[in-house]
Amino acid sequence: MNKELKPCPFCGKNAEIGIAFNALYIVECQNCFCRANIGGYDNIEKAIEAWNRRVCNE
Numbered sequence: 402m403n404k405e406l407k408p409c410p411f412c413g414k415n416a417e418i419g420i421a422f423n424a425l426y427i428v429e430c431q432n433c434f435c436r437a438n439i440g441g442y443d444n445i446e447k448a449i450e451a452w453n454r455r456v457c458n459e
């Protein structure tokens with residue numbers, strides 16, 4: 402996998418991939434803890450794409 406996470410659109414810090422309580426992948430900023438989505442994704446690449454798309458849109 403060679404997808405990269407873009408920086409947080411709000412604070413510019415690095416985001417990291419995490420696993421939610423329901424075992425879904427989430428991406429969240431390590432500084433302000435904003436998340437790309439609420440429910441998470443079962444596919445790690447989808448989680449990354451969702452995060453990156455969100456950064457581009459804002």
Ligand SMILES: [Zn+2]
Nearest residue numbers: 409412430433
């Ligand atoms: Zn942030």
